[in-house]
Amino acid sequence: xxxxxxxxxxxxxxxxxxxxxxxxxxxxxxxxxxxxxxxxxxxxxxxxxxxxxxxxxxxxxxxxxxxxxxxxxxxxxxxxxxxxxxxxxxxxxxxxxxxxxxxxxxxxxxxxxxxxxxxxxxxxxxxxxxxxxxxxxxxxxxxxxxxxxxxxxxxxxxxxxxxxxxxxxxxxxxxxxxxxxxxxxxxxxxxxxxxxxxxxxxxxxxxxxxxxxxxxxxxxxxxxxxxxxxxxxxxxxxxxxxxxxxxxxxxxxxxxxxxxxxxxxxxxxxxxxxxxxxxxxxxxxxxxxxxxxxxxxxxxxxxxxxxxxxxxxxxxxxxxxx
Amino acid sequence: xxxxxxxxxxxxxxxxxxxxxxxxxxxxxxxxxxxxxxxxxxxxxxxxxxxxxxxxxxxxxxxxxxxxxxxxxxxxxxxxxxxxxxxxxxxxxxxxxxxxxxxxxxxxxxxxxxxxxxxxxxxxxxxxxxxxxxxxxxxxxxxxxxxxxxxxxxxxxxxxxxxxxxxxxxxxxxxxxxxxxxxxxxxxxxxxxxxxxxxxxxxxxxxxxxxxxxxxxxxxxxxxxxxxxxxxxxxxxxxxxxxxxxxxxxxxxxxxxxxxxxxxxxxxxxxxxxxxxxxxxxxxxxxxxxxxxxxxxxxxxxxxxxxxxxxxxxxxxxxxxxxxxxxxxxxxxxxxxxxxxxxxxxxxxxxxxxxxxxxxxxxxxxxxxxxxxxxxxxxxxxxxxxxxxxxxxxxxxxxxxxxxxxxxxxxxxxxxxxxxxxxxxxxxxxxxxxxxxxxxxxxxxxxxxxxxxxxxxxxxxxxxxxxxxxxxxxxxxxxxxxxxxxxxxxxxxxxxxxxxxxxxxxxxx
Ligand SMILES: Nc1ncnc2c1ncn2[C@@H]1O[C@H](COP(=O)(O)OP(=O)(O)OP(=O)(O)O)[C@@H](O)[C@H]1O
Ligand SMILES: [Mg+2]
Numbered sequence: 001x002x003x004x005x006x007x008x009x010x011x012x013x014x015x016x017x018x019x020x021x022x023x024x025x026x027x028x029x030x031x032x033x034x035x036x037x038x039x040x041x042x043x044x045x046x047x048x049x050x051x052x053x054x055x056x057x058x059x060x061x062x063x064x065x066x067x068x069x070x071x072x073x074x075x076x077x078x079x080x081x082x083x084x085x086x087x088x089x090x091x092x093x094x095x096x097x098x099x100x101x102x103x104x105x106x107x108x109x110x111x112x113x114x115x116x117x118x119x120x121x122x123x124x125x126x127x128x129x130x131x132x133x134x135x136x137x138x139x140x141x142x143x144x145x146x147x148x149x150x151x152x153x154x155x156x157x158x159x160x161x162x163x164x165x166x167x168x169x170x171x172x173x174x175x176x177x178x179x180x181x182x183x184x185x186x187x188x189x190x191x192x193x194x195x196x197x198x199x200x201x202x203x204x205x206x207x208x209x210x211x212x213x214x215x216x217x218x219x220x221x222x223x224x225x226x227x228x229x230x231x232x233x234x235x236x237x238x239x240x241x242x243x244x245x246x247x248x249x250x251x252x253x254x255x256x257x258x259x260x261x262x263x264x265x266x267x268x269x270x271x272x273x274x275x276x277x278x279x280x281x282x283x284x285x286x287x288x289x290x291x292x293x294x295x296x297x298x299x300x301x302x303x304x305x306x307x308x309x310x311x312x313x314x315x316x317x318x319x320x321x322x
Numbered sequence: 323x324x325x326x327x328x329x330x331x332x333x334x335x336x337x338x339x340x341x342x343x344x345x346x347x348x349x350x351x352x353x354x355x356x357x358x359x360x361x362x363x364x365x366x367x368x369x370x371x372x373x374x375x376x377x378x379x380x381x382x383x384x385x386x387x388x389x390x391x392x393x394x395x396x397x398x399x400x401x402x403x404x405x406x407x408x409x410x411x412x413x414x415x416x417x418x419x420x421x422x423x424x425x426x427x428x429x430x431x432x433x434x435x436x437x438x439x440x441x442x443x444x445x446x447x448x449x450x451x452x453x454x455x456x457x458x459x460x461x462x463x464x465x466x467x468x469x470x471x472x473x474x475x476x477x478x479x480x481x482x483x484x485x486x487x488x489x490x491x492x493x494x495x496x497x498x499x500x501x502x503x504x505x506x507x508x509x510x511x512x513x514x515x516x517x518x519x520x521x522x523x524x525x526x527x528x529x530x531x532x533x534x535x536x537x538x539x540x541x542x543x544x545x546x547x548x549x550x551x552x553x554x555x556x557x558x559x560x561x562x563x564x565x566x567x568x569x570x571x572x573x574x575x576x577x578x579x580x581x582x583x584x585x586x587x588x589x590x591x592x593x594x595x596x597x598x599x600x601x602x603x604x605x606x607x608x609x610x611x612x613x614x615x616x617x618x619x620x621x622x623x624x625x626x627x628x629x630x631x632x633x634x635x636x637x638x639x640x641x642x643x644x645x646x647x648x649x650x651x652x653x654x655x656x657x658x659x660x661x662x663x664x665x666x667x668x669x670x671x672x673x674x675x676x677x678x679x680x681x682x683x684x685x686x687x688x689x690x691x692x693x694x695x696x697x698x699x700x701x702x703x704x705x706x707x708x709x710x711x712x713x714x715x716x717x718x719x720x721x722x723x724x725x726x727x728x729x730x731x732x733x734x735x736x737x738x739x740x741x742x743x744x745x746x747x748x749x750x751x752x753x754x755x756x757x758x759x760x761x762x763x764x765x766x767x768x769x770x771x772x773x774x775x776x777x778x779x780x781x782x783x784x785x786x787x788x789x790x791x792x793x794x795x796x797x798x799x800x801x802x803x804x805x806x807x808x809x810x811x812x813x814x815x816x817x818x819x820x821x822x823x824x825x826x827x828x829x830x831x
Contacts (some may be wrong), residue, residue, distance in 0.1 A: 031661025194685045194693035201682055204671045209628060211668050212682050212737070271673050 011291015023316040024265055024280040027309075031287045039294040047290070049168060051174035053241065055286035057082065058256050059179045060234040064113075064148060064227030065185045065257040066278045070190075071223050071269025072203040073127035077116060078231045078257060079176065080138035082250030085109050085235035087142045090151035090245025098157035106232045112138065117221035131224075135254070139319070144245035150246035158243065165240035175237045182230070186275035203270025259306070260285050263313040325413050330389075331356045331519045332488055337386035339372060339564060341724070344716065346372050347543045349386070354488070354536075357517045359510060361530040361551070363755040364540035364563055370523050371413050373540070374490045377521075379403035380525075390488070404430060407487030411477045413523075413727045413754065414666050417465045422624045424448035424461040427480045452479050456505040471497050471616035471663050478506065482513075489513065490521045493727065494527065494586050496753045497663065499615045499782040500817065522823055525728070525756050526783070528641035539563055546589050563788025564758040571761060574791030575768040579792065580606040584776045585745045587627060587659075590636035595622040596800035600636070604745065604776035609767065610629065611791030612780045615820045619800035620780045624747045628660040629653045655681070659738040663749035663780070669734035670722045677704040677718040679733050684741040707736040712762060727754040732763070739766050747769065747778040764790055784813050798822045 020306075035042045061078040068075040076255050085105055090100035096251045112134065119130035153162065165175050172180075188228030190196030199219055239245040266273025288309055292302045330746045332354040339347040347369045347489060354360045363369050375381045377388065379397030385489055390394050390406060397403040403410070417426045424445040448461035465473060474497050481489060491510075495503045509522055510533060522534055530537055531551060538548040539562040546562045560568050586603030597619045604610045607819050625631040627638060629647040638645045640656055647653045653660070662668035671679050688700040704718040711732040715725060722733055731754050738746060751767065754759045769789060771777050781787040787794060794806040796819035804819035815825055 094517055125536045192697075194689055194692055194695065197678065197682065197685070198694070201674065201678070202672045205667075207668050208662075208671055209682075211628070211650050211660060212664055214682070215649075215651045271671075 006180055012273060020135065023313070024263065024277050024284070027263075027313060027316075028280050028287070030286050031284060031291070032206065035287060035291045035294075038089065039292055040293065043172060047294070049171070049176075050169070051286055051290045052179075053173045053288070056179040057234045057238040057250075057284050058253055058285075059282040060230050060237070061227070061250075061253060062257040062278050062282050063182055063206045063275060064230035065254070066264070066273055066275060067186070067190070068127070068225045068227050068259045069258075069261050069266050070203045070273055071199050071220055072119060072206065073223065075113075075116065075224060075227045076128065076254050076293070077254055078130040078227060078234075079132035079250040079253035079255075080135045080142065080285075081109065081112055081231035082227060082235045082238065082253060083140040083247050084112070084138040084145070085232045086239040086245035087146045087151060087247055087251045087261040088245070089232075089236050089239050090153060093158050093161070094151070094154050098155075098160060101157065102236060105236055106229050109232025110225050110229040114221065114233070114258040116228070117224030120224060121220035122228060139247070139307040142147070145263045146245065147245045148247065150244040150248075153239075153242060158240075159242035161236070162174070162214040164245045165237060175241070178233070178237065180279075182233070183275050190275055193261055193272065195219075200271055202273070238276060242256065259310050262309060263275050265317055282311075284313075323798075325772075329774070330354060331358075331391060333387075333389040334377065334743070335387045335389070335435075337373065337388070338377060338384045339369075339376060339381065340384060345543065346705075347376075350543070350545045352521075352538055353548070354519045354521060356519060357514050358520055359514055359520045359523045359534045360533035360538060360649075361529065361537040362401040362521055362523045362540065363527070363537060363559065365714075366732075366754075366759055367726040368563075369543045370540055371492055371726060373491055374410060374521065374523070375412075377403070377488075378408050383784040395411070399822060401430070404484070407485060408490070409481040409484065409486040409488070410490040411474075411481045411492060413492040415470070415473050415477060417473055417476060417480075419463065419466040422462050422464055423452075423476050425461055426465055426476055427461075427483050429480070430484075443682065444667065448479070448483075449707060451483060452476075453613040453691075455479060455482070455509055457502075467584045471499075471502065475502075476500065478509075482509075485716040486518055488512075488519045488521065490523075492523045493525065493754050494522075495524065495526065497750065497782065498617070499820070500784060500813070502616055503529070511774065524752065525760075526754075527559060527757065531556065531585040541565065550815075560757060563756070568757060568761065571757065571759060571764075571785075573765055573768060575609070575771060577768070577771050579608045580774070584774075586639045586643055588637045588639070590623070590626060590638070591631035592626045592800075595619065595626070595631055597622045597626050597631075597828055598800045599628075600797075600802055602795055602802055602805075604778055606774040607771050608775055608792050609771055609777045609779060609790055611787040611794040612778060612796035612797060613784075613787050613794050614818065616782065616801075618797040618820065620797050621749055622800070623748055623797070624660060624778070624780060627653070627747065628658060630660075657742065658741040659683070659741065659746040661735055661738050661746070661748045661751065663753060665730055665734045665753070666722070667713070672730075673721055675719050675721055676708065676713065676715060676725070676733055677701070679722055680704050680707055680718075680737045680740065683737045700711040703740070707740055710766065711736055712759060712764070728756055728759060729757050732759065735763060736765070739770055742773075743770075743775055747779065747780070749780045750783075751779060751781065752783070760786075784816060788813075796820055 064078060066077055088108060089101060089105040099303055116131045116132055116134050119125040120127050155200055169177060202216055202219055206216060238249055260281035261278050263284055264277035288306055292305060330353045334352040337347055337350045350373060361778060364370050372381060372743045376383045379400045379402050383385050395406055397406060427448045445461045450461050459472050459475060478494060494506060514520060524530060534551050536548055537551055539546045541563060583603035584606040588601045590600040612620050622631060626633060629649045629652055637738050645656055689695045690701060708718055713729050713732045722730055752763055755763060767777055788811040791807060795802050796804045796816055798820060803822060806815055818825055
């Protein structure tokens, strides 16, 4: 082999390249250091645990969003699904025992996601359109089932969930543990399991996947269904935190989830992205909100800053591709 | 033109280029005269395409100088290259699938200086241009609906749609049958007469001896010299290319072919393509060639068998059992493999690593029943195949996009040839592969046949299909027009069947 390999370290841009390659982590660390410097409260356990609790719901749907985006699709319905499923969970918890309420909610989430999955995979509908339709339908159903007002938990099961959602284990909020667990499972499945290999392959070249004997439709169907089930999990968590299910929950969360996935370096064309990086994306978004809150920045300027960070993160990734 | 300044239209002097840590070109020189057809050859990954991309402005050189008509140039992008009169037909198709043929051809002119486009005129011009080149394609058709051969013609038409001083053709004939190739050559000779300088890259050495005036050889990123074609021969050129003698291009196969067919199709007719009433069978250990002109339905037949196209009627039988294949996944389940001729769109996953590309067809041996992948086993498998097919790469982690065209082809093959299939259909097995590596691929095909697999090879490369097949079927207008046993292999016979004529010697049967 006549390829001349120069030493990587001797190349002048070595450090820069390293930073670009791990840009998501780099931005994250930068934000943490910055936050710690400008606010005394930041590194208190209350603040950190609040931060984790706040991001867990969006974090869980971001993982669903990630696997959909990996196949080259998109799921706009997740925010509304959280609302509808939170309402459903609140209704269920008041009429059946807790384990049944939880399982039923997740199954219903899976089935709702399957609707998008079916339309995209088997009816060849554009993901944007199919999930946009489900987004409107789910939000509407949420209002219908709840008659427009929040449904509070009234049973011991509800109390248990509220306790669970607001408590911690070894200093880490329970719901954050669930989120992290989901991230770990997703990371393992995406990187060490055939499932991940196949959906990444589908996202990078659907036709080649089909001709490699992959059941493309089955996997495309499945990712939306999983995204729905994850939306249900998020719904259970956010409803439990506040002890109620409201049709106003999860407003525009789909956009935050997309932002988190993109900040995490995934490509909207599919085929590129990882769960750990999406976790970073979620934390970065959460951190920005957190630090701006600590600095008492009102919410509209916050949105501007968020947008700017998204642009910055994606621009950095541009270099990485070169 | 006697002063040395202008003897050459193009001079590339001391060109060096590396991608990150990998050095691809070192001190390469290329000098092309006016009205000359200059062949550029070399093994897969030698740096031919990279050198041409530097010329046209896709890549920027690290070192060296480029002179056009004695003036130094350094195009920063392909637009600048085009303005200088450099037109390139790249190795990989780069058409916009959702635009029409005409729009693609005049894409670079869109928005140039006029605000309004005269679509009628453009469509007509494109039609005229294609016709003047001797081909027949509807200029209003969407590129997505074209065959790969037609797409290649559009690429060529696009390159010739404007005043060209230097025309680069990077392996333009890999999908062409002999008649298409001849049409292209007629055009090249005409352009040459008009004074256009042509740089022609190909792994078909006979083409080079047919039309080129001068040949420059690249080996591992270094040029090993230029020769007048009239003063050299195939053996010398091969030696310059691969640094050794090449004995048998088509290695002999000592394979016991079974009596009974392992696989057969009967009266296969497609729903949406021209394929009709195709019947044939292949025996275990046999290599069955399918020849025919572009558009005769060879690829479509393969796709129909593989379940990628819809079937209207007919039966497919494997090992005595009739199969109902409705999608490629089912074909694969029945141990049927298919290597597509269109590696970029259908064969490889460009953004994924070599390893991930190779593993995709066969996770069984490298994973447990829950689908968890044993990375050590996978790595060993990948390294083994990289070695076997001599894929030129520093590691299996390199993304396929960064491989040279021929090496991408090897990846596309590796993912199918490494698995246990009963029947494998290979559409253009050595598309873009250099002579040395061709032998390795033929060896691999032999190895597969030896395992008792029925191998079906589709190829437009006449010497190749005659060199590796036990029997050749020739397709014409979507059906099998004739069959040639080994004794009757000849270019003439194949061509006669291809155009729907019977053989001259038919009386003897
Ligand atoms: N963008 C890139 N990044 C990294 N390496 C690259 C890139 N493009 C090409 N290479 C490497 O440069 C070398 C030369 O590639 P090139 O495409 O020029 O070969 P080639 O002579 O055209 O081969 P072929 O006959 O297979 O088309 C190869 O080893 C290839 O892997
Ligand atoms: Mg090349």
